Amino acid sequence: MPPKSKARAFRVPPAKPGAPSKTEPPSPFSRPSSKLRPFISKLSKDHVYITHIDMHPVDLKRKIFLVPVLMNVVIVGLIIWRAKYILPYYIKICLSLMAGQHNETTIDTTRTPMNGQAKEILRRTMTFMVDLLIYVFIWPWPREFFTGRSKGNPVLWRFVVGFNEEEIIVRRSRKWFYPEINMLEEGTTQDLVFSNVRQATDPIWMGEKTGYLMLSKEWDLDWKLMIAATKLCDKKALDMMDDFKPTIFIHSEEFGWMTIESPTASSTEQEEEGRRKIVAFKDELTALGKESLFFRWIELVQYESSQPGGFGPERQKKTMLKAKQLFEDQGIDFDKFWAKIGGMQGMPGMDEM
Structure with missing residues (x-):
């Protein structure tokens, strides 16, 4: 679940007074173009x-997508190794039970004591359970990643769309x-x-x-x-x-x-201004080679805004002081930086500044 935030990301405006139209949906809904x-x-x-x-930058998208690709390739490799190792064993059990073919999996009940039979049955049961769990819970990951059909799959999406800005x-x-x-x-x-x-x-x-x-x-x-x-x-x-x-x-x-x-696209002028400042904030830090500072600032605001007592003016000021220290530790003049992008006013999570 996305982390909770005090930022006004999506607001349902109050319904407009007056009788609702019979042909148009009520506020906040509208008909699509x-x-x-x-x-x-x-x-x-x-x-x-x-x-x-x-x-987001193309390089970041490539790096992020590479992680599940490698993870699923490793999973497929391990499953193939497991199948090559265990399938001959299962085939021998089937031949022994169904065709009466004597092999190393055949249990001679007349010569094997009950204790030995119980141990062998338990061992085989555990082997079956492990492979069943792999098939039910692990195999679906790479299957959906490479060949999913109900909603498509990310490999086909990247193959068709590629990586774009x-x-x-x-x-x-x-x-x-x-x-x-x-x-x-x-x-x-x-x-x-x-x-x-x-x-x-x-x-x-x-x-x-x-x-x-x-x-x-x-x-x-x-x-x-x-x-x-x-x-x-x-x-x-x-x-x-x-x-x-x-x-x-x-x-x-x-x-x-x-x-x-969503107000991130169009709503009040204040919310639109907040969105523009977020973009300008991130772009400016990226240009300075300090993009990681953007994410640290987000984490700081989210943490402080989730504390008991709300995120009022006093807590916002304390948060600003902590953020200022983060910037100065990176060699960035905090006041000049914010002055360059128009100040903090209107930034989501800093509404009272």
Whole structure:
């Protein structure tokens, strides 16, 4: 689950007064542009979807993707080694039991004492259990990684899309969401959806992770949709930056597909300013060769904002002093740095500064 933050990553605006339209969904929902129909036709009503553009450096994306590739290659290698080692043993057991062929796995019950038979049965049972666990719990990892079909697989996605500065990321809800939820009815279930969406669109959390790292127990990555969306943009049917900015897609029986645009893309002027400052903050540190400082600052703000008592002005000032020390330890003038990007005002998590 994305870490909790006080940053206003996603806010559900209050419903507008007056009678709701019978043809338009109520606030904060809206109808998606008709231009998006080729993409929306591929969505499943059983899920909530989130789209955004991953703009992290290509080198970082390559390094992050290399980790699961190597891990799954090692797993496949170990499984192949295990299969080559154990299959002859299982074949001999089958021949002994089914064909009556005498071999080293045959147990002569007339000559083997009960204690010896029990030990052999226990040993074989443990061997069967180990291989069953490997097949049920470990084998699905590389299988889904290299050949997954239900939602595609990351290897096919990278093969088709490659590594780019700007990449379309499509997340879809896991089992916590079910199609019977009425998103137009206020209550606990609607709050659950909004809560999960709010955390998943936290600008600080999104700023520190590439698309591939956004897999969680609440959200999965839909590789097929990511490939389809990229192809639609390559054909100029859709515009990547305009049509796949941070947006939530939710289906309603009454209105069909509805969207909510995350404030990281469009909402209040203050939230948009906060997003611009996050980007400027990270870009400036990257240019100085201090990108790691960006992530340390995020960790500091997230930690301090999660402490008891809230993240009021006093705690924000203490956090700023700690951040100033981090910058000075790296040889960066804290005050000049923030003056260059327009100050801290409006930064998510530093609302009172």
